Amino acid sequence: MKSAVIVFPGSNCDRDAARALERITGKPASMVWHKDTALPEGLDLVVLPGGFSYGDYLRSGAMAAKSPVMREVIAHAERGGLVLGICNGFQVLTETRLLPGALARNAGLKFACKDVPLAIDNCNTAFTRAYRETRETEIPIAHGDGRFVADDATLDRIEGEGRVVFRYIDNPNGSARDIAGIINDRGNVMGMMPHPERASDPVLGRIGGRAVFESLMEAA
Numbered sequence: 001m002k003s004a005v006i007v008f009p010g011s012n013c014d015r016d017a018a019r020a021l022e023r024i025t026g027k028p029a030s031m032v033w034h035k036d037t038a039l040p041e042g043l044d045l046v047v048l049p050g051g052f053s054y055g056d057y058l059r060s061g062a063m064a065a066k067s068p069v070m071r072e073v074i075a076h077a078e079r080g081g082l083v084l085g086i087c088n089g090f091q092v093l094t095e096t097r098l099l100p101g102a103l104a105r106n107a108g109l110k111f112a113c114k115d116v117p118l119a120i121d122n123c124n125t126a127f128t129r130a131y132r133e134t135r136e137t138e139i140p141i142a143h144g145d146g147r148f149v150a151d152d153a154t155l156d157r158i159e160g161e162g163r164v165v166f167r168y169i170d171n172p173n174g175s176a177r178d179i180a181g182i183i184n185d186r187g188n189v190m191g192m193m194p195h196p197e198r199a200s201d202p203v204l205g206r207i208g209g210r211a212v213f214e215s216l217m218e219a220a
Helices: 014-025 069-078 088-095 152-160 210-219
Strands: 003-007 030-033 045-048 082-086 102-104 112-120 136-143 147-149 164-168 179-183 189-192
Touching (some): 003 014, 014 210, 045 069, 045 088, 069 082, 082 088, 088 102, 164 189
Parallel strands (some): 003 045, 082 189
Antiparallel strands (some): 102 147, 112 136, 112 164
């Protein structure tokens, strides 16, 4: 699998995502600066990592969504290429409208940083197939603006289409219908607030997110 990680000013999980990809794929990920106007050729996967792009100025992910490289990321997604947005990356995906809804300030207005149990709603996606029959996992979160919100019609639609992939078992941020991760209608773009790269190797003390990257390997 050939992968790339987009680096924005304020990204702080880009190297973590790249290391997780290299551990599982055996190949280094390309690090692509936000001002670049082209992606490496032959990419299977683009990762938008966690962090605080542009210092969350204006609104989390809003400025990153206008970065030059995002035109190429959107084109990659429209061609059917795989895109994974983690935490701030999820926020960027909603800002570009590659995914519906929005990520708002956590209920209680406090930053949440802890391991959270997740229910796996859909194991039949390019991002979750390696979970197989596993119905629950545990992956850490670290966000202040992670509350997924959408109107009822949108929530009904994505639930009815099986596009809710992860749900919080003990909702830490007030997300609508406990939603922690969703995919687009084509199934090639996923956004999730928990950080699978922080739970991808035994040396980190947790492996609950490893199957996300293993799933992508299978899909590619």
